[in-house]
Amino acid sequence: MLSTRLLSAPLRGALFVVIASFGFSIMNLLVRMASEELPVMEVTFFRNFFAFIFMLPWLLRVGIGELKTKRIKLHFIRSLNGIAAMAVWFLSISLLPMAQAVALNFTVPLFATLGAVIFLKEVVKLRRWIATAFGFVGVLVILRPGTQDVSILMLLPVLAAALMAISVLLIKTLTQTEKPSVTVFYTTIFMTLFSLVPAIFVWEWPSQKIWFAVAGVGLLGAIANLLVTKALAITDASSVMPFDYTRLPFMALIAFFAVGEVPDIWTWVGGGIIAASAIYIAHREARIRRRAQAELSTRDTLRPASHAPRGTV
Template identity: 40%
Template structure:
């Protein structure tokens, strides 16, 4: 018996979350010795190499663009996002990083108004404000338990939100494969100088983890895209929040990480507010909603 589209989408999304969790474990292991810029460089390089066969198969036409400057900006901010996320993953519990990574819709709301001049109603503004209250509950600036690495997790979310906003400014005709190609070119070039500056020669095991991260990043992105193609966004999207559960379990089993009540409370507030925002976005016209999903899909994978 064939599975329904929504069920297939949910399973793809769950698979994406599981893969991302394993990737985060590998990043955390590498982050104990290798610098985040070096890890980001290899992630960019391996991801770029992985899409070259696809470019060869589809032809040079997919690379036609009139927006090299926007692609260059995407590469730069993508590198910032990777560095910030890898730095945070190595220094705070996986569950805390994952919860803070869900703040992308909060930043996207602000950027949609500032850059795209979109009209945002009071309900979405209210949900955004509540979400940032959840961030304050989690991070608790000024408290003895405050960890500045949490700010890097927020910088990651802000950078991704900015990347998604940039994609919306690209003219019609830009292909997803072309966007991934130029992202790979510019992010790899931008990552090379800082990676060389902090370079430490990887051990055999670390080489294996670096390749592992590159492969898992591509798989996670592929599963994420398949999820939204198979099912309705409003049905599929909430399953992405299972990453928080996976991260909590993985952090405890692999690194003996625990989270306190404030972190759980703050994470719950963030999840509720972003789920509400996602449901509001699902009411947008179908073409506009599809464009948002495609934009997020290109930028989601680390």
């Protein structure tokens, strides 16, 4: 079997993301199955609980000493928001055609762009604004207001995307001072505890089949997240982000064979528009970041020797 180490970093990153996308798609199917028997908040708890169990060996290997933080409040807020995003997403998967929900959920980068301007005071140029607007046109293509009744349920994946975008911004803030292992540790612990509280009030013991489903949700969620983290660690996000959108064809195929769902043409067209705009935004952000790094490197290179600290040779 060909080792992934023989592949270049971008190819390995792309492979990790494609496998993760397939894992997320299977996870969504298991969420649908579990939600037919259990309340969504209980499924949310099991997702976090089993993810914590499966990630425990990795967390222990990192070592408690490496998990200190001075930003516990921000971890707390990020985890509360993460629970809300997960619960809304699971609810949308349980009530809507799965491919349609996935296509609408592609709007996460669009909301993240808006949030970066509002909360992080980032400067967004005209082309990124046009791409963001273009992405929201894709949402309208899928929903088609005026030609069909737009149920409030159809807005659930968009709400989930907005909440996920807030998580992206919070993680972006945390990574300025925190190691990824620290963020993963506190997020896993807090989200498990926070999801347990509402789950207790609606608790129903799963059947044997559903035990396997909720355990699979946790396992696949943990593995897929680690694969994405690994991909982002070895290559630039803009190189692998296009492969994240394989979730739509994966989800469409799985939903067709598992439950007989067939997405309409507007789901494909709208999903494609949203994905194209998000990919463009990612490439623009990567180009701006590389340019800023190059300018910083150039300034360091051209800095006069008289600026060197005294005592150096």
